[in-house]
Amino acid sequence: MKAKTKTITIDGIDKKILRTLMEDARIPILEIARNVDISGAAIHQRLRKLEKSGLISGSKFIINPKILGYDTVAFIGVYLDKAVHNPEAIKQLKKVPEVLECHYTTGNWNVLIKILCKDNAHLMHLLNNDIQTISGVSRTETFISLDQQIDRQISI
Amino acid sequence: MKAKTKTITIDGIDKKILRTLMEDARIPILEIARNVDISGAAIHQRLRKLEKSGLISGSKFIINPKILGYDTVAFIGVYLDKAVHNPEAIKQLKKVPEVLECHYTTGNWNVLIKILCKDNAHLMHLLNNDIQTISGVSRTETFISLDQQIDRQISI
DNA sequence: GTTGAAAAGCCAAAACA
DNA sequence: TGTTTTGGCTTTTCAAC
Numbered sequence A, B: 001m002k003a004k005t006k007t008i009t010i011d012g013i014d015k016k017i018l019r020t021l022m023e024d025a026r027i028p029i030l031e032i033a034r035n036v037d038i039s040g041a042a043i044h045q046r047l048r049k050l051e052k053s054g055l056i057s058g059s060k061f062i063i064n065p066k067i068l069g070y071d072t073v074a075f076i077g078v079y080l081d082k083a084v085h086n087p088e089a090i091k092q093l094k095k096v097p098e099v100l101e102c103h104y105t106t107g108n109w110n111v112l113i114k115i116l117c118k119d120n121a122h123l124m125h126l127l128n129n130d131i132q133t134i135s136g137v138s139r140t141e142t143f144i145s146l147d148q149q150i151d152r153q154i155s156i
Numbered sequence C: 001g002t003t004g005a006a007a008a009g010c011c012a013a014a015a016c017a
Numbered sequence D: 001t002g003t004t005t006t007g008g009c010t011t012t013t014c015a016a017c
Helices: A012-023 A029-036 A040-053 A083-094 A120-131 B012-023 B029-036 B040-053 B083-094 B120-131
Strands: A056-063 A072-080 A099-105 A111-117 A137-151 B056-063 B072-080 B099-105 B111-117 B137-151
Touching: A012 A029, A012 A040, A012 B056, A029 A040, A040 A056, A056 B012, A072 A083, A072 A120, A072 B099, A083 A099, A083 A111, A083 B137, A099 B072, A111 A120, A111 B137, A120 A137, A137 B083, A137 B111, B012 B029, B012 B040, B029 B040, B040 B056, B072 B083, B072 B120, B083 B099, B083 B111, B111 B120, B120 B137
Parallel strands: none
Antiparallel strands: A056 B056, A072 A111, A072 A137, A099 A111, A099 B137, A137 B099, B072 B111, B072 B137, B099 B111
16 A cells, blocks of 8 residues: 555564564564564664564653543544634643544544543533634534543453 | 552653654664664663653554454444443453454443454354353343444553 | 674663752 | 663674574
8 A cells, every 4th residue: 555565574582572562662683582582682783673664663661640630531523613623622621631542533533542641620621611612623523431441452 | 549659741742752662662762762762772761760660661562353254343232221230240251262352341241341253243252152142141231343443542 | 584793772770969 | 850870681683693
């Protein structure tokens, strides 16, 4: 589909390396080496191959928002007035740090956003002062996450 | 709310450390040390404090699903027959590796899931063979993500 | 694609201000 | 909290297989 038709082949060892690092990005490469029983240098080369292929797009520290008092996740379906205004509305959404995800979607609304806030009062404030006020936003539907049961990456 | 009323205070240096590591978990601590102009050992001590507080909940390698042919993200609102069956349905959803997130939500449906699949055919197959077949699932509403514009963590 | 070894660099604890 | 020191590991590269 893209011009880049580079075929990436990953074998069982690559998978083991990736699975390990997907759970803990700071694990020493030599420890992986011991687990998969090849040399550290070999792991290193494989990682360079995987990085070059684009399969590995980085690593992140995961921080726990609850510790900072952020206890509420919500999904908000946003209806926009006119399609032509969408890019501007998205630009405004990017300025709201509580918006963690934003997707153009098929279906009833134009975009679906995921937001993280401290509590329901914070959520209401965000809706009234930061989301609804964006030019082009006509209506929203909010779904509060009561409990997240699954949170993971693609399985390889 | 929890028994653990440990007050965690993070200052500007902690924030700089965290922001750096949230973008690249494998950056050497000494490099952060050079950027924030304190010693590596001090960074190390701060990280131990932050880990102990629970604010840092780990690190992950981020892999790019597109390289493996996974191009389609969708959100699916799931209606369940009876609340009593929910835990069993969740258990079944956990067995579907394409389900990346699963939230009990307020609003029309009982749970909202986020799935990652290769294409629309794969999505349809998942819906017909893996989601709709789960006991207790009565109806679903699917919203395909046409384009994800924002993807980030909490800002600190 | 893998190895082993070597140089460079990093981590983590200790001792102390 | 912060720093410096220090020993032990890890990373990264490279010639050789």
